[in-house]
Amino acid sequence: MVLHLMQRENGLVRHQGGCHCGAVRFEVLAPSVLTVIDCNCSICVKKQNKHFLVPLNHFKLVSGHDALQTYTFNTHSAKHNFCSSCGVQPFFIPRSSPTSYGIAPHCLDGSTVKKINFEKVNGKNRDRTKQR
């Protein structure tokens, strides 16, 4: 209900998505034209972790709370959530932006996305200066 109200106010689209096995389902409010971050830090490269950012309150976990596992490393500020059954990471909380969820555009159901613009982010050099 809250999501529905914000959707009307901001002209955002309610995207739905989930993991591969279907245990984890979520809804997120975001534009229909997405700006997706293509980061070159250690974990984003390994996971090909393309994502777009939304404020925490624009995200709603619909199902799968018990199926989620969280991987953290180094400062443990990033929370890499993944489904314990199929291993897919539909969303996570980035270290660079702990007040946002990073959402995997490839985990959205699809029909609500009009276009994706990719933005390269140099997370690798940020990592180097902080010794990680």
Ligand SMILES: [Zn+2]
């Ligand atoms: Zn799953």
